[in-house]
Amino acid sequence: MTWTKIMPARPVVAVAGATGAVGAEFLRVLHDLDFPASEVRALASARSAGKKLPFDGCGDVPAGDLTVQEMTPKSFEGVDIALFSCGASVSKQLREAVVRAGAVMIDNSSAFRMDADVPLVVPEVNPGDIAWHSGVIANPNCSTIQMVVALKPLYDLARITRVVVSTYQAASGAGAPAMAELYDQTREFLDGKADDELTVEAFQHRIAFNCIPHIDKFLDDRSTKEEWKMVVETKKIMGDERIRVAATCVRVPVLRCHGEAVNVEFADEVSVEAARAALAAAPGVTLLDDPAENAYPMPGLLAGTNDTYVGRIRRDDTVDHGLALWVVADQIRKGAALNAVQIAQLLLP
Numbered sequence: 001m002t003w004t005k006i007m008p009a010r011p012v013v014a015v016a017g018a019t020g021a022v023g024a025e026f027l028r029v030l031h032d033l034d035f036p037a038s039e040v041r042a043l044a045s046a047r048s049a050g051k052k053l054p055f056d057g058c059g060d061v062p063a064g065d066l067t068v069q070e071m072t073p074k075s076f077e078g079v080d081i082a083l084f085s086c087g088a089s090v091s092k093q094l095r096e097a098v099v100r101a102g103a104v105m106i107d108n109s110s111a112f113r114m115d116a117d118v119p120l121v122v123p124e125v126n127p128g129d130i131a132w133h134s135g136v137i138a139n140p141n142c143s144t145i146q147m148v149v150a151l152k153p154l155y156d157l158a159r160i161t162r163v164v165v166s167t168y169q170a171a172s173g174a175g176a177p178a179m180a181e182l183y184d185q186t187r188e189f190l191d192g193k194a195d196d197e198l199t200v201e202a203f204q205h206r207i208a209f210n211c212i213p214h215i216d217k218f219l220d221d222r223s224t225k226e227e228w229k230m231v232v233e234t235k236k237i238m239g240d241e242r243i244r245v246a247a248t249c250v251r252v253p254v255l256r257c258h259g260e261a262v263n264v265e266f267a268d269e270v271s272v273e274a275a276r277a278a279l280a281a282a283p284g285v286t287l288l289d290d291p292a293e294n295a296y297p298m299p300g301l302l303a304g305t306n307d308t309y310v311g312r313i314r315r316d317d318t319v320d321h322g323l324a325l326w327v328v329a330d331q332i333r334k335g336a337a338l339n340a341v342q343i344a345q346l347l348l349p
């Protein structure tokens, strides 16, 4: 059953998980896009109730601190759009209350992404899919979002048959405490602390001066769930079950912005020149690809940006019709908060 609610022009917006890494970015993006909210509610766990969060304002909401409220099923009364970033179990617990209150839930967790009645939307790729939601729209995994933004203009040149991707994922992809752990561990490591004296909580191993080829849990086939997400979500968003995706996901000691080395195989020839022209013209993409000037996207320099940056575009001669590229985006913005608010913009009358 599709949703029949008529979205008001000045919706009430709830930010669920407002104290987290993505939640803080939601507040920044709502301001940056001047989202036409009539009210913004900051929700989090009981731990954060009463905390003040700085907000620069948007729509009818003036700049000033927002007071965090404890999130309960009643929090969604009068809400039109609920932006969720509290993890999958919390989203599952609250889904019914949100939908019953008449709000549309835009969820950043993996809870509902592959459900048949939940569209998985990247506005540059499949904006039309919001038409069939029934109260919940899922924001894809951050690594998948930036990859499909880069793949879509290439797919429009020739059908993509296979993608091989290796990710270089920032510590903040695991939340605000993980980013703090990278800072603290780096300091401790430089202070000469031994490995067994370091605080290791956010990741399975030390992240400072290390790379960890393990994101989310291991599955029976020895891949990780993060890798599986890139495989299945790419097919759903691109609307093509035939695309084969092989992913290796790696956590690296970068604070913010994921990098991805992507090898793409097409059904027909796509020249480097045609790919560059298509990417340069694509919405949400910045082409940064000038080897003569040492110009290519770098995660350490792109925090806080909105676009998906693509560079190092070259032929992959190991397959018949292949290209290789390097893709970087701020995974807290385009990979989470920005993409979700762009979905909310699509819901406006």
Ligand SMILES: NC(=O)c1ccc[n+]([C@@H]2O[C@H](COP(=O)([O-])OP(=O)(O)OC[C@H]3O[C@@H](n4cnc5c(N)ncnc54)[C@H](OP(=O)(O)O)[C@@H]3O)[C@@H](O)[C@H]2O)c1
Binding pocket: 016, 017, 018, 019, 020, 021, 022, 023, 043, 044, 045, 046, 047, 048, 049, 071, 084, 085, 086, 087, 088, 090, 108, 109, 110, 141, 142, 172, 173, 174, 175, 176, 177, 331, 332, 335, 336
């Ligand atoms: N970080 C990223 O780059 C990224 C990208 C894409 C998607 N995501 C997804 O976004 C979600 C949040 O990630 P994050 O990185 O922002 O994590 P985070 O920094 O750890 O923040 C988690 C947020 O959830 C809130 N929360 C936890 N349990 C709650 C409960 N029972 N009731 C109400 N609020 C609760 C926390 O509130 P308290 O402060 O009160 O504990 C906090 O605001 C996850 O599903 C994650 O997979 C993250």
